[in-house]
Amino acid sequence: KRVKFKQLEDVPIELLEKALEVGKVAFERLKRKDLSYFELSTEGLSEEAVKLGFLDHVQATSAQQGDQYGFRHLTVQEYLAALYACKRLLKSGSDIVGLVEELGCGREAGHLNTFWVFVSGLIDSSLRDCLFRKVVGAPEEKPAFPDMSP
Numbered sequence: 001k002r003v004k005f006k007q008l009e010d011v012p013i014e015l016l017e018k019a020l021e022v023g024k025v026a027f028e029r030l031k032r033k034d035l036s037y038f039e040l041s042t043e044g045l046s047e048e049a050v051k052l053g054f055l056d057h058v059q060a061t062s063a064q065q066g067d068q069y070g071f072r073h074l075t076v077q078e079y080l081a082a083l084y085a086c087k088r089l090l091k092s093g094s095d096i097v098g099l100v101e102e103l104g105c106g107r108e109a110g111h112l113n114t115f116w117v118f119v120s121g122l123i124d125s126s127l128r129d130c131l132f133r134k135v136v137g138a139p140e141e142k143p144a145f146p147d148m149s150p
Contacts, residue, residue: 022049022055029077054072054076055071
């Protein structure tokens with residue numbers, strides 16, 4: 001049975017925790033530029049992760065190989081990775097600059113562009129300004145985004 005949620009806040013905590021487990025895998029694989037299929041056991045995931053609907057199943061091609069899984073689409077992987085990264089930032093109390101330094105930005109990390117878009121949509125506006133300045137090299141004294149507060 002499919003259930004749709006209008007906002008992230010409406011998602012039950014158990015589902016969100018499972019999504020974050022998949023998000024951690026998405027984050028680590030995106031960081032390594034690894035978009036290949038994988039076995040659930042090698043990534044520390046269970047069959048329950050598949051039930052969330054973020055992963056596609058690919059039948060094993062040989063007897064030595066276990067069933068393979070991959071993200072349904074790159075943007076699904078990028079969004080889950082961003083969700084995990086934001087949760088990690090909140091939990092650790094670290095700042096966004098540390099994440100930018102860990103992953104890189106600009107031309108050398110072009111494969112992360114959509115990930116950064118998702119991160120910027122998930123984080124607080126003051127952190128968004130800091131991230132934008134770091135990514136595009138904008139001067140500190142100029143606001144990177146217009147104030148869109150109501």
